[in-house]
Amino acid sequence: MLAVNFLILAAVLFSIGVFGVIARRNAVMVLMSVELVLNSVMLNLVAFSQITDSIDGQLFALFVIAIAAAEVGVGLAMVLMVYRNRRSIALDELSEMKG
Amino acid sequence: MTTSITGAMLLAADGINIAMNVGFGIIAAIMVFAALSVVTTRNVVHGALWLVVVLGGVAAQYLLAGAEFVAISQVLVYIGAVMVLFLFGIMLTRAKIGADTDLNNSSWGLGIPVALLMLGVLVWAVIDAFGDTVITDRGPTPTVEISDAFLGPYLLPFLAISFVLLAAAVGAIVIARKD
Structure with a gap:
């Protein structure tokens, strides 16, 4: 199996995730797109672990899983906080900090 | 170089474990379709469910790459825990039931050239660096x-x-x- 199979699939997923982060207005959908990006990076790490014939890449993938779980927990808590204060999670309405 | 690129595009090229390559191609196609659905669907809950398909596909790819522990962790943590969090988040923010027309920014079209540019650079860099690297199948870790x-x-x-x-x-x- 060629290594580029995994790496190109990861690149496609990464680009789709970046598009989602830019295009989406709903904060929960943006967090989902971030998950796409994180998963593509983990796919890369596992593929690199196969290429270099060591398990370090898999360990880093497990670290990324833990970080992603923490990120989603805090991110959704912040989204809930914003919703409670403003009754909306549309990201383009959060412009109070603009000068 | 060009032969290796075309070889990478034809999933069953090089004669190495054709069944594995075909399985990879099928799962990859499903994953890309589901990922596109995540970022284009008009229904938030459908987006979350398409994300489950992507995450399950990633776990299947880990199995193909011989990373079984990572695959199991992916299923447990992502499909088991993170998706439940997402669905709770959708429910608690009272997303519209059914289709929602204003899920995208007004300038969402800007994302297409950015994503395509990034895809082009990434694919070029990846093919340049690992164009003919073959992963030998060593079984599960x-x-x-x-x-x-x-x-x-x-x-x-x-x-x-x-x-x-x-x-x-x-x-x-x-x-x-x-x-």
Whole structure:
């Protein structure tokens, strides 16, 4: 199996995730797109672990899983906080900090 | 170089474990379709369910790459826990039931050239660096090696990530608490 199979699939997923982060207005959908990006990076790490014939890449993938779980927990808590204060999670309405 | 590129595009090229390559291609096609659905659907709940398909596909690719422990962790943590969090988040923010027309920014079209540019650069870099690298199939990774690494050379990062998780859990409760 060629290594580029995994790496190109990861690149496609990464680009789709970046598009989602830019295009989406709903904060929960943006967090989902971030998950796409994180998963593509983990796919890369596992593929690199196969290429270099060591398990370090898999360990880093497990670290990324833990970080992603923490990120989603805090991110959704912040989204809930914003919703409670403003009754909306549309990201383009959060412009109070603009000068 | 060009032959290796075309070889990479034809999934069953090079005669190495054709069944594996075909399986990879099918799962990859499903994953790309589901990922596109995640970022284009008009229904938030459908987006979350398409994300489950992507995450399951990633777990299947880990199995193909011989990373079984990572695949199981992916299913447990992502499909089991993170998706439930997402669905709770959707419910608690009272997303519209059914289709929603204003899920996208007004300038969402800007994302297409950015994503395509990024895809082009990434694919070029990847093919340039690993164009003809062949992954030899070594079977599943023994879980003993992973545990030895976590409790050996990676012990300090392992403890650090435990504290990060604890801090994130406490922080999430503090942020979301009503008072």
